[in-house]
Amino acid sequence: MIAVHPAFKLNGLSFDSAEELLGFTLNLEQQGADHEVSLSKFLQEWLNNDDFIITTTSGSTGTPKAIRMPKSAMVYSARKTGEALNLGPETEALLCLSSDYIAGKMMCVRALTLGWHLHVVAPSMEALTEYDSEYDFVAMVPAQAMHSLAALDKVGTLLIGGGVVSTQLEEALQSVETAAYVSYGMTETVSHIALRRINGEQASAYYKALPEVTLSLDTRGCLVINAPGIATDPVITNDLVEFKDESQFKWLGRIDNVINSGGIKIYPEQVEAALEDQLDVPFFIAAEPDPVLGQRVVLVVESPTKDGRASGVHKGLFDNLPKYSRPKKIYGVSKFRYTETGKIRRKEVLSLIESYPKKK
Structure with missing residues (x-):
């Protein structure tokens, strides 16, 4: 059975052995709330005699797939984050x-490996605002971080991952004392392999590799990651990046999203960033065939829609975009997936x- 750091605590409880922690998780699975049941199931998998766990990719760029992840790689990643x-x-x-x-699993592994005192709550927008406790470290998705701005004085270090950090959120974080970082990584790299400080004197537009x-x-032109201790083979990504030096890079976007319009390459993620302040509904930039x-x-x-026509969005929103980046058509979908x-x-x-009736 894998070792548990003697300083580890879970919601204030200490455990003399991995066996005692395992017994606790079995009771938690029977009596806990949904998020506690999820935690207990992971801890049981972590504490069994296998040298790996099974996890799945997010599915944001394709069908989710199961990955067999070595526990040794997760421990290694946890130690590097701590350092x-x-x-x-x-x-x-x-x-x-x-x-x-993976993000939640790795918080557990860091706590178990490094001896953290882990406070576990439901993964809600109110996770930070409804408690009075202070924390040295919190990891959140961007929406949680945006919702928690008024309570960040309770946090020493904030790690944001799982999605693109908006310009609005990045600007808001400039006025807080919390050391805020955004992570770069994926399930295949056992959480993040690079961090970018987004506020304070060390703020940068570039991610720095661990x-x-x-x-x-x-x-x-896509990033290739060599991470000994985490992945035995190089991880070949679909992320287009710009290097500052051998360990620092700026993320430009995904190659599978890049639009080639009349020979000009357009990165949808950059256009989306420019439109953030113009739209108050979920949206994204895409491409469709053009004969010229x-x-x-x-x-x-x-947006409320009829046959794909968006409501309340007009092309005047694009006036500040370069001409070649301006959307030529606006589509509405009543509910995104x-x-x-x-x-x-x-x-x-x-x-x-594509299934909408086409106008003649």
Whole structure:
């Protein structure tokens, strides 16, 4: 059975052995709330005699798939995060992410490995605001962080992951004393392999790789990650990046989203960032075939709709965009489809649009 750090605490409870913790999780599974049941099931998997766990990818860019993840890689990742953020034994940490997914699982592993005092609550928007406790470390998705701005004075270090950090959130974090970071990583890399400080004197537009992680580009210009101790083989991503030096990079977008319009490459994620302040409904930028340009930019919004026509959105919103980046058409979908972690299933939404009757 895998070892548990002697300083580890779970909601204030200490455990003399892994066996005692396992017994606690069995009771928690029977009597706990939904998020506690998820936690107990992961802890049981973590404490069994297998040298791996089974987890799944988010499904934001395709069908979710199961991955066999070595526990040794998760322990290694936990130690590197502790080193990078100077978080040692008795760190007061809040788990407000689902233990069904890698981000929540890794919060547990960090606590078990590094000896943290872990406070576990439901993965809600109110996770931080409804408690008076102070924390050395909290990990959140962007929506939780935005909802928690008024309560961040209770947090020493904030790690944001699981989605794109909006310009609005990044600007709001400039006025808080909490050390805020955004993570870069994926299930295949056992959570993050790089961090970007987004406020304070160390703020940067570039992610910095964790110690011992080396980076390169493939022939497409996409990031390749070599992370000994985490992955035995290089992890080839679909993320287009720009290097500052051998360990620092700026994320540009996903190659499978890039739009080639008349020979000009357009990164949807950058157009979306420019439109954030203009739209108060969920949206994304995509492409559709164009007989002259090859592809043209379109805007898809979650909006009351009839046959794909969006309500309340007009092309005047695009006046500040470069001409080639301006959406040529606006589509509305009454309800977007999302992954379990809150990311838009872009391909599924676009397939709905393709089914709409075409105007003659």
